[in-house]
Amino acid sequence: MAAPMQKLSSTLFSPFVRYIRIHEGDARCKISLKNAIRHLASDSSSEGGKETSPISSRKAEKISKAMKAYLERAQKHDEFMKSQVAEFEIGKRHLANIMGADPDHFTQDEIDTAIEYLLPSGLSKQSRPSLKHPEEVFPTKKAAQFDVTGRPYHPFFYTGRPNFYQILHEAALKNDNLVAEETRLRLNKQYTLPTEKLQIGGSRWLTLADLEKVTIEKLTPLDHKRFVSVLERLASHPLSLAEKEFIQQYRQELKQQSMLLEPPKLLQDTDGRHYQEGEGTRKHARAFVRVWEKGTGKVKINDQDLLYFSELSCREQVMFPLTFTEMLGLVDIEVEVGGPGTQAQAGAIRTALSKALVSFVDQPMAEKMRLAGLLSRDVRRKERKKPGQEGARAKFTWKKR
């Protein structure tokens, strides 16, 4: 018994724990992984209890070096945090007094507004002065992962990221169980494809940052990829509804949102003809467009025709919203545009025209236009020239001497 267990335990604590699969049908080792861990735990405790009791009692008196170091570190951290909290409390009360508020009921929101008022800053958000509870500022640290004898609590301790591997391990185990259940049903000819399936449409897997918060461990993008693939496999199993609760832990609900505002009402001129106006910008060019209904496709740009743009690509830019909304040849367009750059002017007209056309189209088409990016400003700007370089990216010609 002892020899295979030893072998198993050594493999178990290797970082490749997720590759361990002990199947029910395996002739060499007919125990499940769960049982193996239970056995291992009881075995080691019983072994420790029976044979090494005198040693362990001696060890209890003699604290392991790791534990000692940890205890020192923990104590230091506790003291540090205590002093930080005290400082925070004093600072908060002081701030409340300055602002003439009640120090006992001074909330975090009030702290923020007070600091913004007292220390106005044009710096980026991360660089501005702030006052927060130390628990928010300093990262939480894991409590001791081992007992006084230096023995880890967690079976995956030596993987370096036990919590993370625990999740993968559980997910794999649950998947195996589902596969086994499916096989059993199939053999008994009771299996029918379940009518109700797990619906995970409106949510997404935890991001890398979120997963790091859950596990309190440093993870890499590759780890996150693994995490997603393992859970994806579990969720895609036909019987995964049984594990809904487990899967939902690692998913985040997505909120449905639409940025589209109510399009402005059509205006009417003295002849009773409807029209709409729109403004658009791109780089430093600005365009003002007026679109008239019941037109014949006339275009007037700064009192010239469409050949104001000698480049075809610019004319295509102007045409795009019209073809997108299938309004080509149905409306008349009048444009005033200014600012440097023909391409920028064409882009500005495109946005302005789209904004004006929204009032002429129905809601689904307006949503389509929004999704196509017609209604939002093109935020790209000219990249600045760098010193010591020819331009934004270009370097001076390299000469050997």
Place this chain on the structure above:
Amino acid sequence: MATLNSASQVLPSIYSISSFEDQPKMSAPISRYLGPLSQRCVLNVLRHTPAVPMACSNCRCRQFSSKESLTVDVSNLAEMFRVAKQSSGKPLRRLFMTREEDPGRHTMQHEGLFYTMQPETHNVLFKEDSFTAEFRKQVETFNEMTLMVRRPAVEVISYLKQANYAYPPNKYLLYGSHGTGKTMSLAHIIHYCHSQGWMVLYVPWPSSWNNKFRYLTNSSYKADRWDLPRESVSWLKQFKTINAEILEKTPIKTRYSYEWTKREVMEKGSALTYLIEFGISRPKFSSDCIGALIKELKCQNEELGVRILLAIDGVNSFWRPTAIKLDNKEFADPDKITLIHNFKKLLQTDWSNGAVVGTVDAKASVKEERASFMPRYLLKKEGFEWLDPFVPIHVDDYNDKEVNSCIDYYVDKLWIQNPKALTEEGRNQLIFLTNKNPRILERTAAAW
């Protein structure tokens, strides 16, 4: 704008040619496909009424004047064309083309339709330096020269038909923005005059005389003038080819004697062809030969009954500064070039039995003076007063009928091949993007 006595006599009657507008209009898609058929006779077919035989005289579609072929169902367009093909001797060539190749018989009923100029005609009339490079390339690619019948040319031709040639020549100036078809309209007019047996003096692009001359020599006649021997010789050659028939038919004798050198003297009464040949063989005197030729034609053409057409593409370049730098570091006047000096004389009104048709083109002016395409702006005060009075004729972008006909032609010639461009939507996009400008349409279509 222009109020010369002879021009004003012509003006009131010109709009009688636009009878097309008087007739009930057909819907656009049908008229597009029924291009070469006479409008009225098609309308009659559509209404199940007998066509009037005389209505078909314009387009030779006499098949519709017989009663039995008129009982075609309107809804079945294909059936109608089948009958049309069967009853006529020749099958209809293309729906956007007219078989009427005589420019004298083109009316507004043919507006927007292409007609073919036979190679033997256009090889004589138009040499390598005529037209734009793009059009020359198109002729080469399509292996045929087709011109669209458009309002400006039809209008000028109708004026030419009705003018009183006992009076000094009428001047017609085609103007319009870049690429609208001024040169092509001029070509149509030249073709008309040539077919009517006129003597054609065609100056393809005199703007090149001002700044793109190849050889510059001092004039043999006047000390402060310059000759362009190469340009002069090539123009004389071109004149000879265009008017070979007339020169052969009506032998013209010179009225003046010319002493080129002590040895080379042309006596009074020598043949005009001899003068031309002399100019070609002696490039040194070619510019002065052109002057002599113009002088002879001006005083003789009325007696001989030879009508003269002076066709100048980009006439405003006659008042454009030259690229000849003088010793005082100034640029020479255009008058100092013998060729320009001579042709300017033909723009005066001291002769008769002829006409002047020209175009004013922004591209023929210097770069700084291209803001507008209007004649007064491009000719400046001097040129305007020199040409005044003239009949200005605006050449505009295509209208709906013309642009559709043109696209049909390009599709037929596989100039447009993209299947998306063949759809109605693609066609609309093409029309929108090009703004119906003929030149830009041709360029854009090349990429589709």
